[in-house]
Amino acid sequence: MKVTRDDAENRQAILHIEVEDDRVERHLQRAHQKVAARVNIPGFRKGKAPRRIVEQFVGREYLLDEAMETLVPEAVGVAVKESDIESTHTPPRVNVVERHPVVKIDATVALPPVAKLGDYTKLKFDQQLEQVTEDKIEDQIAQILESQATWEPVTRASKMDDLLTINAKGLVEGKDFANVDGGDYLVTSGSMNPVPGFAEQLTDLKEGDTKEFDLPIPEDYPNEEYAGKTATFSVDVITVKKKNLPELNDELAASLGENFKTVAELRTRISENLEAQAKNDLRRSLEQKIVDALVDGAVFEISPMIIDHEAEHVLEDQQQQLARYNIDFRQYIQGMGKTTEEVVSEAKDSAELRLKRSLVIDTLADADNTTITDEQIAEEIALMKEQPQYANEDLDKDETRDAIRRVLRRRAAIDNVIEIANGSSTSNSKVKKTASSADASTPETATKKPTARERTKTPRRATTSDK
Secondary structure, eight states: OEEEEEEETTTEEEEEEEEOHHHHHHHHHHHHHHHHHHSOOTTSOTTTSOHHHHHHHHOHHHHHHHHHHHHHHHHHHHHHHHTTOOOOSOOOEEEEEEOSSSEEEEEEEEOOOEEEOOOGGGOOOOOOOOOOOHHHHHHHHHHHHHHTOEEEEOSSOOOTTOEEEEEEEEEETTEEOOOEEEEEEEOOTTOOSSSTTHHHHTSSOOTTOEEEEEEEOOTTOSSTTTTTOEEEEEEEEEEEEEEEOOOOSHHHHHHTSSSOOSHHHHHHHHHHHHHHHHHHHHHHHHHHHHHHHHHHHOEEEOOHHHHHHHHHHHHHHHHHHHHHTTOOHHHHHHHTTOOHHHHHHHHHHHHHHHHHHHHHHHHHHHHTTOOOOHHHHHHHHHHHHTSGGGTTSOTTSHHHHHHHHHHHHHHHHHHHHHHHHHSSOSSSOSSOOOTTSOOTTSOGGGOOOOOHHHHOOOOGGGOOOOO
């Protein structure tokens, strides 16, 4: 097979392919077998007619059309491989230039994108680590106490923050609006459930009391059928309960099941968690700023074919997310007041930005000669295996290891710039970090939530939110 290459603009190459006769003949023979098996030719059973008869019956061009369906992908694939073009996972654009006497094909292939970075060594940020204060620790303590609270029935009149068990019926112009049968209702000031003012109406009521009242429904109420109208409620109070917060003592700390023995140990753990969260937040913030600056200062060469292909994935992701909620994609577009063309254009913009963000980080890693050792990958895999979401995954596959290597390599490159731009590192090590706070360029297969070692567990609601 003869292949010549012309480099075109926009990081694309055109392969001019002349397919040898032997290859064409093999695919014609396969086409004959397929066609013979599905057409009825008088005097022959299906699949038994010789090729000469099949060609006479359907025509050589029909047979060639059938052959081209398998010949073209094979020929293009071989040509790309022989040309040593690095894969971008973007399908080539193919044009069959000639079919007789020689099959000639032009295949436009997307070349790997490139980025020329600006002088990132001059980036400067003055962002400080958020300090862990006593007030923040006390907030976490308060959440723990709330999570351990108990409810005690009382005979007094209800007041804010009590828990009522009620039967309630709400009507709007004779139609059922909000009904409760023996349900619990937390009387909270400013509650919007079911409408503003309902909670306030349930104060100063005792067990066995009944109250009827009217409340206006807001104009912006989600259900337009009721918006702006008046609801009439009838409420029967079954029980009134008050909240009892436990005393903060060593006994409570030990009961939390996190190997605490004293309140002091609990406070220390909370402080460590808050500090770890502050470091994670600082790093994510600096990473965002650095990648944004790298993108703004770089010059890119990206094939439009790659952007179009990536945009298809963006749209597929959107459709899959909507499908989880049984939302039709076209109806969603109409509801947003957009045309299909506008949505496709937005997807291309998103795809291009995602590609650029990934590209600048990889280029940065190349420029800094960032390397990741097999030992670091093994350590990461060991940490990932501790996580339940990876319990059924084979993390020792080559493609998984390669993905982890990319994530850690990108992270190391960003950490190097963080030290330059912010004057200090946000972690104790440049590379010994899990792939948990991945940016948009990080492969999903290599991302993970923080391990127990990173999180330093906090009981129940005292847990700080890690990604």
